[in-house]
Amino acid sequence: MSRAEAGPTAAAAAAAGPAVAGGPRWPAGLVRSEIALTFRRWRTRVLLAVLAAVPVLVGIAVRIQSGRAGGGADGRGPAFLAQIAGNGLFLVFTALAVTLPVFLPMAVGVIAGDAVAGEAHTGTLRYLLVAPAGRTRLLVAKFAAVAVFCLAGTLAVALSALATGAVLFPLGRITLLDGSTLPLGAGLLRALAVAAVVALSLLGVAALGLFVSTLTDSGIAAMATTVGLVITAQILDGIPQLQALGPYLFPHHWLSFADLLRQPVYWDGMAQNLGLQAVYAAVCGSAAWARFTTRDITA
Amino acid sequence: MPAPPAAEPGRAAPGEEDRVIETRGLTKVYRGGRPAVDGLDLAVPRGSVFGFLGPNGSGKTTTIRMLMGLIEPTAGTARVLGRPMPGAARQVLPAVGALIEGPALYGFLSGRDNLRRFDAADPAADPRTRTARVGRALERVGLAAAAGKKARSYSLGMKQRLGLAAALLQPRALLVLDEPTNGLDPQGMREIRALVRELAADGTTVFLSSHLLDEIEQVCTHAAVMARGRLVTQGPVAGLTDAVFGPGGRGRLAVATPDPGEALRVLAEHGLTGLRADGEHVTGELAPPEGAPPPDVAELNAALVRAGVRVRAFGTERASLEDAFVRLTGEGFDVAG
Ligand SMILES: Nc1ncnc2c1ncn2[C@@H]1O[C@H](COP(=O)(O)OP(=O)(O)O)[C@@H](O)[C@H]1O
Ligand SMILES: [Mg+2]
Numbered sequence: 001m002s003r004a005e006a007g008p009t010a011a012a013a014a015a016a017g018p019a020v021a022g023g024p025r026w027p028a029g030l031v032r033s034e035i036a037l038t039f040r041r042w043r044t045r046v047l048l049a050v051l052a053a054v055p056v057l058v059g060i061a062v063r064i065q066s067g068r069a070g071g072g073a074d075g076r077g078p079a080f081l082a083q084i085a086g087n088g089l090f091l092v093f094t095a096l097a098v099t100l101p102v103f104l105p106m107a108v109g110v111i112a113g114d115a116v117a118g119e120a121h122t123g124t125l126r127y128l129l130v131a132p133a134g135r136t137r138l139l140v141a142k143f144a145a146v147a148v149f150c151l152a153g154t155l156a157v158a159l160s161a162l163a164t165g166a167v168l169f170p171l172g173r174i175t176l177l178d179g180s181t182l183p184l185g186a187g188l189l190r191a192l193a194v195a196a197v198v199a200l201s202l203l204g205v206a207a208l209g210l211f212v213s214t215l216t217d218s219g220i221a222a223m224a225t226t227v228g229l230v231i232t233a234q235i236l237d238g239i240p241q242l243q244a245l246g247p248y249l250f251p252h253h254w255l256s257f258a259d260l261l262r263q264p265v266y267w268d269g270m271a272q273n274l275g276l277q278a279v280y281a282a283v284c285g286s287a288a289w290a291r292f293t294t295r296d297i298t299a
Numbered sequence: 300m301p302a303p304p305a306a307e308p309g310r311a312a313p314g315e316e317d318r319v320i321e322t323r324g325l326t327k328v329y330r331g332g333r334p335a336v337d338g339l340d341l342a343v344p345r346g347s348v349f350g351f352l353g354p355n356g357s358g359k360t361t362t363i364r365m366l367m368g369l370i371e372p373t374a375g376t377a378r379v380l381g382r383p384m385p386g387a388a389r390q391v392l393p394a395v396g397a398l399i400e401g402p403a404l405y406g407f408l409s410g411r412d413n414l415r416r417f418d419a420a421d422p423a424a425d426p427r428t429r430t431a432r433v434g435r436a437l438e439r440v441g442l443a444a445a446a447g448k449k450a451r452s453y454s455l456g457m458k459q460r461l462g463l464a465a466a467l468l469q470p471r472a473l474l475v476l477d478e479p480t481n482g483l484d485p486q487g488m489r490e491i492r493a494l495v496r497e498l499a500a501d502g503t504t505v506f507l508s509s510h511l512l513d514e515i516e517q518v519c520t521h522a523a524v525m526a527r528g529r530l531v532t533q534g535p536v537a538g539l540t541d542a543v544f545g546p547g548g549r550g551r552l553a554v555a556t557p558d559p560g561e562a563l564r565v566l567a568e569h570g571l572t573g574l575r576a577d578g579e580h581v582t583g584e585l586a587p588p589e590g591a592p593p594p595d596v597a598e599l600n601a602a603l604v605r606a607g608v609r610v611r612a613f614g615t616e617r618a619s620l621e622d623a624f625v626r627l628t629g630e631g632f633d634v635a636g
Pocket of ligand 2: 359
């Protein structure tokens with residue numbers, strides 16, 4: 001009965017076949033699914049709406065203020081505030097300078113903190129893992145989705161600021177920090193570059209949040225912890241007695257994006273910023289990987 | 300009872316490849332507790348509907364988590380479809396469909412989008428056939444009409460069926476179903492059991508955990524019985540009660556009589572154990588203590604009549620799995636481990 005003997009084995013090989021043959025054949029599918037899932041959540045949409053509302057509020061406030069005081073800003077307040085009334089493009093820079101210290105990293109902290117812990121909480125994580133998503137692959141997809149959110153959040157602020165600025169204020173040649181001027185088109189390119197740098201500045205928080213997210217089965221706890229860490233880092237960075245610590249805190253070089261508004265561009269601060277973000281992403285990413293690939297999934 | 304699997308006859312030593320699941324000394328100790336699963340040696344033959352039976356807390360879900368690579372065993376090994384778990388998860392799991400500890404869904408997605416999401420997580424699933432496969436899985440569990448509704452609005456039964464649909468997105472060699480009828484109404488239970496039988500008829504091996512004895516007796520060809528993390532017994536369902544009570548173990552004697560008190564006394568004198576009287580219905584275990592020959596049923600009847608017990612009905616009931624369980628563990632089945 002040698003044929004009968006061969007039967008079950010052949011069936012087993014056939015059943016387990018596709019995966020055995022060539023490894024993952026559609027590696028990008030999970031990333032796409034992950035991004036789509038992130039942006040279909042209510043939470044994500046509310047956060048983007050709040051971020052987009054900030055420049056509108058700032059723009060309206062500046063408009064009212066300049067109408068009343070005849071355009072004279074007194075030099076206090078966020079960077080570039082004084083220039084907005086003269087050139088709406090500066091609302092983009094102001095809005096990013098306003099949201100980068102708190103709103104943007106908090107939003108990223110919420111999305112990143114929830115990424116793994118939220119799925120553990122609802123139990124969908126175990127079904128992704130038996131699918132089998134693969135723990136490393138799932139973590140990479142999660143990080144990719146959070147990174148896309150960093151970009152989306154930044155663009156929500158920048159595009160809303162650009163639209164508000166164009167409606168409420170004149171647009172034209174922009175005067176850079178060193179006094180030189182650029183035509184509007186080149187100015188828009190600078191704004192785009194600023195947005196890109198701001199989005200990259202958030203990757204450290206993204207990786208930190210993802211690591212926290214692998215530590216717990218409660219999405220709320222992970223979000224709160226990540227946001228708490230962001231605020232703590234900001235406070236520590238602001239204490240003069242802790243100057244020695246400053247350069248190692250992820251928000252320390254964030255506002256260096258303003259150096260893109262010089263001619264020639266001054267790169268040192270941004271290089272330090274992006275380098276620090278890369279270190280945070282590498283360290284927190286490795287920690288998240290070490291934790292997530294060895295962890296018991298019982299939820 | 301479905302026909303016994305073709306594995307046993309004419310096969311000197313069933314090859315390892317005929318074991319869809321095989322564990323050796325599988326043990327799990329959660330942080331700071333006693334073992335949730337303790338030295339488990341499980342052998343699930345290919346093509347069987349394998350019942351994994353045990354009261355709540357006996358370690359069924361923990362075993363399944365280890366088999367699916369969700370948690371690391373504290374000791375011992377597990378092989379699924381002939382490969383080690385959790386090591387070979389990427390090769391093994393695409394051929395396994397699983398429902399573990401109830402369904403878990405994205406409430407803000409429709410039923411259909413939930414399935415698309417889980418399918419996208421499987422690197423072996425072809426996205427070009429996704430729509431068709433999702434549609435077929437929905438049809439199969441009877442959810443096609445509700446596929447567009449948000450999963451949040453599903454009833455528990457519908458969620459359970461959507462979970463099953465996720466397990467059926469691809470042809471599977473093994474289905475692992477952890478208490479798939481939990482929380483369902485009798486109609487829902489019947490539907491799920493019918494589906495399980497259908498799948499088994501297609502040749503899929505089904506590993507079905509349950510704390511319901513009659514469920515296992517109704518749908519399973521084989522069973523393993525767990526109590527407090529330990530394996531009590533395993534084998535073909537038909538043989539389990541025999542293995543416990545001996546061949547020809549007739550199980551329980553049932554007598555209907557208006558004189559239950561006198562009947563209990565007489566039967567106890569004749570060595571019956573586990574005697575119970577429920578109104579006019581008196582039952583007792585026919586299995587004798589170790590070594591002794593089983594009591595002669597005809598003799599018991601005569602003794603009752605001699606003692607003046609008025610007998611309305613007299614008969615034997617085949618020993619149930621519950622009797623076997625009580626016998627093996629010395630405790631009732633609903634006692635939590
Ligand atoms: N995540 C966990 N952490 C600690 N103990 C657990 C965990 N999950 C289950 N247990 C314990 O392990 C034992 C077996 O549980 P489980 O495998 O869920 O049993 P069953 O599925 O048969 O009801 C129980 O005593 C339970 O309390
Ligand atoms: Mg359980």
